[in-house]
Amino acid sequence: MMIxxxxxPVFLLIVIGAFLNRINLPGTDYWPGIERLTYYVLFPALLIHRLALAEFSLGSLGALSAVVMVSxxxxxxxxxxxxxxxxxNGASMTSLYQGAIRFNTYIGLAVASALFGEAGVAQAALALGIMIPLVNVGCVLIFAWWVGEEGVNGRAVFIGLITNPLxxxxxxxxxxxxxxIGLPGWSAPTLQLLGSAALPLGLLAVGSALNVKALGHDWGPVLMSSTLKFLVMPAxxxxxxxxxxxSTLQQQILVLIGCLPTASSAYIxxxxxxxxxxxxxxxxTAQTLLAFAVLPLWMMVVVGG
Structure with missing residues (x-):
């Protein structure tokens, strides 16, 4: 029942986002703007606020980094x-790879907050701070390996990383x-207010981006990628x-991130x-829908209740 x-509420917000998009409210022209606001302003504000005030040791950060890199x-x-x-082919394999290792951060932090409270969000922010750059580098390298003809453009990779808002x-x-330094003066409450809007708007945007019509007949690749995403990665x-x-909480957070559906930015x-x-x-679309069933199962395994 606890799970x-x-x-x-997390999944209900996604459904509401899909419904709002279906009835064209606030309009198809508005959702891209909402997504950009969340991606470039609100979500970065949430991450800065959580990480700047989080309590952690260099030893625990190093161990967490090692787990992420090895996995x-x-x-x-x-x-x-x-x-x-x-x-x-190589192009299809890059999609399978992105489906296996990328994750939807909005859903992840919303679930971490709902299940584990402030401590869970802080640990999730730490894990994301390690995983986001590594996953982005890994995806670019995989594209260069499987579909690239001229090797890796190191300069382009570097610019892409240092300009990524997350x-x-x-x-x-x-x-x-x-x-x-922390967050002196009014910076902490200001970032907290901005960040508080990131998760509900992010979840609504996730729902608005669902495209059931995109579900074609690629069930072989969907099954393969979803097995890697929902079973192999979290395990x-x-x-x-x-x-x-x-720690137990760190293990739970990593399993949560591991079984999140792939990010919509993977399409771009x-x-x-x-x-x-x-x-x-x-x-x-398939993984976001499957997550409604898989996430609760994994959370029952690692959390109980």
Whole structure:
């Protein structure tokens, strides 16, 4: 019951977003603006606020970083092996890869807040601060490997990373924390107010972006990517976290992030870098819908209740 009560409002907001888009409220021209506001202003404000004021040690941050890096390498290695045996072309494999390792941060932080409170959101923000840049680098490298013809453009990768608002927010928050500057004066309540709007608007935007018509007949790739996303990724993060000795809360947060549906931004990357954008759209919608069933199951396993 506890899990249902925590996750119910999160999924209901996604459904409301889909319904509002269906009845054209506030209008199709407004949703892109809402998404940009959330991505470039509200969500970065939330990350900076949480990370700047979070309490953590360098040792725990190092252990968390090690778990994330090892897990991502293991899943990437598995994908590389699958590439040798599966009959999918490089463009399709990039969509499978993004479907397996990318995650929807809005859903993740909303669930972390609902289940674990302030401590959970702080731990989730720390994990995201580590995972977001690593996942972005990994995806760009995979595109260069499987569909690129001229190798990796290091300068473009670097510019993309340093201009990513979520990566910038994580870096600023961690820097403010490490230097003990924190959030002086009115900055803390201001960022808190901005950040409080990020999750409800982000979840509504997730719902508005759902496109059931995109669900075609790509059930083989959907099954493969969803198995990696909802089974392999969270199980790998959990196993490595247990071996390293992370706290129970950190283990729970990593499992939560691992089984989140893939991010809608994956479609943009697929379009820009020559991936299979049509398949990516299918995966985004299919995984978001599947998450309604899978997330509660995983949370019952690692949290109970």
């Amino acid at each position: 249902a009560n925590a996750l119910g 991502l390498l293991l899943v990437t290695g598995l994908m590389a092996l699958l590439y040798r045996f599966l009959r999918f 990566i910038l927010a994580c870096a600023i928050g961690l820097l403010l924390n490490a230097t003990l 790998t993060l959990w196993a490595v976290a247990v071996m390293v000795g992370l 990357l697929a379009r820009q870098l020559g991936g299979d954008a049509s398949l990516m759209a299918t995966l985004i």
